[in-house]
Amino acid sequence: MTPQLATAIDTNTDPVSLTADLVRCQSVTPTEGGALQLLESLLSTHGFDCTRVDRNGISNLCAVWGGGNNGRTFGYNGHTDVVPIGNPEDWTCDPFGAEIRNGVLYGRGATDMKSSVAAFATAAIDFVEASPPDGRLILAITGAEETASPDGTPAILDWMAAQGLKADHFLVGEPTSLKTIGDAIKIGRRGAVTVYLTVTGVQGHSGYPEKAVNPLPALVELLHVFEADTLDEGTDNFAPSTIVITTVDTGNPAHNIIPAECKATVNIRFNDTWTSREILDWVAARANHIAEDFGVTISSTHRLSGECFFTPPGGFSTLIQNAVRQETGMTPALTTLGGISDARHLVNHCPVVEAGLTGESLHKVDEHVAVDEIHTLKAIYIRILHDYFNRPSL
Incomplete structure (x- = not known):
């Protein structure tokens, strides 16, 4: 001073x-x-x-x-x-x-x-x-x-x-x-949105996988897509947007049951390339593609912390x-x-x-x-x- x-x-x-x-x-x-x-x-x-x-x-x-x-x-x-x-x-x-x-x-x-x-x-x-x-x-x-x-x-x-x-x-x-x-x-x-994913298949015995639809491979593939993909390269004012996997859960206590459902949570920090709506559409497009390939249903909810x-x-x-x-x-x-x-x-x-x-x-x-x-x-x-x-x- x-x-x-x-x-x-x-x-x-x-x-x-x-x-x-x-x-x-x-x-x-x-x-x-x-x-x-x-x-x-x-x-x-x-x-x-x-x-x-x-x-x-x-x-x-x-x-x-x-x-x-x-x-x-x-x-x-x-x-x-x-x-x-x-x-x-x-x-x-x-x-x-x-x-x-x-x-x-x-x-x-x-x-x-x-x-x-x-x-x-x-x-x-x-x-x-x-x-x-x-x-x-x-x-x-x-x-x-x-x-x-x-x-x-x-x-x-x-x-x-x-x-x-x-x-x-x-x-x-x-x-x-x-x-x-x-x-x-x-x-x-940066903006922040958390997406809560639920993948639903068909429960069954692990000894008869052909009679079930395992949601876990679909979830693993979706998360792999998220990790491998690049949202953007950053802008003049912001660092690149990021997507981080924060939880993966099945709640399956048994070793011989293919679960009907599994969940994951991802947190996305996005720059001025995106709006939250565009980010959610980006997630939905990839989830829909995986759901079709694996014969499962993928639903999601989200929590927007801020644009x-x-x-x-x-x-x-x-x-x-x-x-x-x-x-x-x-x-x-x-x-x-x-x-x-x-x-x-x-x-x-x-x-x-x-x-x-x-x-x-x-x-x-x-x-x-x-x-x-x-x-x-x-x-x-x-x-x-x-x-x-x-x-x-x-």
Whole structure:
């Protein structure tokens, strides 16, 4: 942070303490665990108008600073829910203890993404109190990002629409850096769809295979086709699409029975070459061909996690790149790597960029974040806010 900006913004609110307090909240998705209550209490104390936007048992928080229609509206989106810890005996520390060892804070959610929420909340507090901007800040925090619930961030957006609230730009605080903080930000994500396949034949005795129709060879061949085929070679903005086999199941307890049915699940990550409908048609065409060849029936259902989306580089992404460079000395690459995020819900609302910590330990045992990274991320967020509200245009 430059001396001029450091003087203008009094950074008294500690993001590390807030991160630790959030990690101690056992908010395993979709349990709220007290994390949103903690944020609501803190932000309300500092002049933010906080509203719980809970829907169908899912907890969400929308905190707004500023009013009227003057100036820009900056939105931040994050989540306080975390994935399960797995086997607690595999951890070298209390998963919800927020222990700090050798400058590293440990605990579930330390990386994904309670540090980012803490960094932005404290940055926003310090920023509006030191130099109140001509505009509005919105913090849209969900308690159910990890479940991909339609009652998480989409519920907040529905509430905002009902209130006449609209952000001009949204920053999502997911871990985006690859090896060191500031080396990458995201301006898009591949789409994701999971396909659940069922192959049905005719059950029979394994000693008389001619009297049965074994569905397993058909399933094996179909999965081989999926593995051998190439969806695409990638595009200017995205890596190649991928199809991954995640389960194969027969549920057959007997050694001498040809099963009537077997199942498999595949997860497909697709780039901007495809829509989910086109991907499903691609799967169906191959399944139909195999079914005809093997004399079986192949049916499927699917779960769409999100379509591929992309925010073209522009003024907002450049502003964030410049802020990161000022604080870290490096210009982050614009990437579309990784899985899905709640940015997919926001992209139709306004331009979206994702910028956050390194993600080396997210969802792992002994998830952790360097304390220095939390401070750096807060500094980046303060500079983003400063530059956003102090430039005539983007």
